[in-house]
């Protein structure tokens with residue numbers, strides 16, 4: 001049992017952003033969320049995180065509607081890394097990562113050895129152990145992104161939601177991050193733009209187009225030349241490499 005969206009819809013300013021979307025991530029797998037800009041990926045992740053409520057449909061955690069659970073209960077299970085996380089300038093990396101422990105601690109209780117161990121492990125896994133005392137505002141974009149991921153890992157979630165986590169990361173850190181996410185064996189939902197990275201690291205993919213699910217399945221099922229042309233308007237040659245689809249982009253689909 002895990003997180004699940006069942007026919008969720010959500011609008012803003014009189015327009016439908018998500019229209020009857022269902023998403024059933026498999027426990028322990030990485031589900032990639034694909035789709036063009038504005039197709040509804042971030043909105044769906046916010047619904048799954050309980051930050052936004054669906055106008056219709058329901059999001060459940062272990063079968064229980066999210067709106068009936070306390071923020072703390074959800075935060076003990078579900079960690080979220082948003083696209084642009086704003087954090088106060090006066091904090092250090094360590095302070096930010098320690099925030100991940102808040103849902104596990106009683107109010108005003110000092111950090112336990114388990115809290116400190118979770119923070120230390122999260123810093124090590126994201127390659128930030130030597131930057132723990134750095135002030136947030138001195139970090140590069142990629143280091144901030146990794147610190148937000150460390151904060152999410154310190155939360156010791158079972159469900160992990162990431163909105164374009166490879167933004168700002170160089171290729172080496174992109175690969176390391178996605179490898180880490182697959183190794184964690186959490187139930188992860190990851191919005192991605194890079195179709196080749198999605199093919200390499202995701203167990204299953206869900207593609208949104210204009211607020212609806214237009215395809216879902218394994219990378220082999222989903223990442224076809226036809227789908228890429230239909231959803232992105234791009235011609236592509238799809239071959240196979242290391243038992244996964246590999247996509248070479250050829251150019252925009254010609255207007256006819």
Ligand SMILES: Nc1ncnc2c1ncn2[C@@H]1O[C@H](COP(=O)(O)OP(=O)(O)OP(=O)(O)O)[C@@H](O)[C@H]1O
Nearest residue numbers: 012013017035036037038039040041042043044191
């Ligand atoms: N609060 C809001 N008010 C009005 N429109 C909104 C609001 N939030 C999102 N939208 C619109 O809903 C659509 C979906 O947005 P969303 O951020 O979920 O897409 P996305 O797939 O994550 O896009 P991207 O790949 O560009 O990050 C967009 O057209 C966006 O402009």
